[in-house]
Amino acid sequence: MNGATPPTGVDLPRRAGASKAPAPRHLSADTLVAAREIVVLYPEPRSALIPLCHLAQGQDGWLTPEAMVDIAGLVGVTPAEVLGTASFYDMLHTEPVGTYVVSVCTNIACLLNGAAELLEHAESSLGVNAGGTTADGVITLEESECLADCDRAPCAQVNHRFVGAQTPGSFDRLVADLRSGARSGEIPDHGTLIRVRRSTGLQADPAEVASERAAMAEAQAERAAAAAAKAAKATKAAKATKATKAEGGS
Numbered sequence: 001m002n003g004a005t006p007p008t009g010v011d012l013p014r015r016a017g018a019s020k021a022p023a024p025r026h027l028s029a030d031t032l033v034a035a036r037e038i039v040v041l042y043p044e045p046r047s048a049l050i051p052l053c054h055l056a057q058g059q060d061g062w063l064t065p066e067a068m069v070d071i072a073g074l075v076g077v078t079p080a081e082v083l084g085t086a087s088f089y090d091m092l093h094t095e096p097v098g099t100y101v102v103s104v105c106t107n108i109a110c111l112l113n114g115a116a117e118l119l120e121h122a123e124s125s126l127g128v129n130a131g132g133t134t135a136d137g138v139i140t141l142e143e144s145e146c147l148a149d150c151d152r153a154p155c156a157q158v159n160h161r162f163v164g165a166q167t168p169g170s171f172d173r174l175v176a177d178l179r180s181g182a183r184s185g186e187i188p189d190h191g192t193l194i195r196v197r198r199s200t201g202l203q204a205d206p207a208e209v210a211s212e213r214a215a216m217a218e219a220q221a222e223r224a225a226a227a228a229a230k231a232a233k234a235t236k237a238a239k240a241t242k243a244t245k246a247e248g249g250s
């Protein structure tokens, strides 16, 4: 932590029905600074939901319920909506995982090249079934769909880094290297998507974003008013037609 006071950013519109956001309590000061920098890049704060989930996962290694509450408050949705979105994506873990998530592909190209045998060996050597975490908390083993590395079948990833074709022997060496930290230079702990934060590139002035959001809200209100007026007019016309028919029939 750098002790800096997190910027308050711009006023974040909240989805209708969402309760008032509590102050973030779980995310660190540094994570909050990064989160608010991301939120102001989007016209709709909720569009920042997934990047914020990755940010929180980078802090804790997985997406904790407490982090989801903070994220919900930052983007103006409910914690249930954060969970509903996060649980859809394989890269986001809503349960604790090991320092290294090892994904073994068992899709068709890998399956034809020995993936089932490789996974069986992995389960046996690690002492956990796919989806489980070793007792020392270092390795979580996953069975994965195609990892887009089919020409190196049967292949694996560790924390979303390609580690290429694997045999039972190379898998054991990989695990030994992970446990000893020999590959920590190329494979950071789970949750770390990047090690270097962007210092240049897309920047947004909070005042400008606030102004654009106000203009967008005004345009939305105008469209809603026009739609309501159109609906009222149609209802009135329908009633008039009905009345005319009723008079004609009496």
Ligand code: FES
Pocket: 105, 106, 107, 108, 109, 110, 111, 145, 146, 147, 148, 149, 150, 151, 153, 155
């Ligand atoms: S089938 Fe395994 S990486 Fe594509």
